[in-house]
């Protein structure tokens with residue numbers, strides 16, 4: 001049975017061991033920074049645990065760094081991952097549902113997120129559509145700036161399509 005809890009310093013040892021796959025394995029320093037941001041009220045971070053072991057995590061940034069969300073006060077689901085050994089069992093679905101509930105509780109009527117375009121993001125792209133997220137209609141951005149046609153940009157983690165959902 002999965003438990004969802006707010007990230008606390010006691011989770012750090014376990015969350016470091018959570019294998020999020022390519023590019024999703026962070027060191028202690030990263031999680032201590034995240035806890036600092038939680039304490040400053042900038043984000044809420046949830047962890048999913050199975051028998052006390054962290055198997056997934058996700059954050060809600062209360063003020064997005066994407067101008068399309070920031071201008072409209074839309075909180076952003078950010079840095080979501082499930083341990084590779086526990087994928088496809090509903091962990092991210094549960095985390096997203098809990099993050100949506102937190103946004104609702106603070107009176108938000110829209111929530112959003114950015115998703116990458118290459119194959120490593122394929123599972124995330126499918127999941128978000130299944131959960132009712134759709135494009136915000138502004139096209140892709142690179143490091144938060146609109147991408148103009150023909151721009152010679154790499155397809156990497158900074159090239160994002162932004163999706164929203166009505167709560």
Ligand SMILES: CC(C)(COP(=O)(O)OP(=O)(O)OC[C@H]1O[C@@H](n2cnc3c(N)ncnc32)[C@H](O)[C@@H]1OP(=O)(O)O)[C@@H](O)C(=O)NCCC(=O)NCCS
Pocket residue numbers: 020021024056080081082083086087088089090091092093094114115116120121123124126127130
């Ligand atoms: C994207 C990601 C977070 C999804 O995590 P997850 O915990 O596997 O997601 P879920 O299990 O909730 O749902 C994923 C799939 O499992 C299926 N599923 C959910 N519960 C299930 C269950 N009990 N039994 C079988 N399948 C299930 C869903 O139908 C979904 O399938 P679909 O995508 O084909 O529609 C994970 O693949 C990941 O960490 N990817 C790398 C990091 C990343 O891309 N993060 C997002 C950045 S924007």
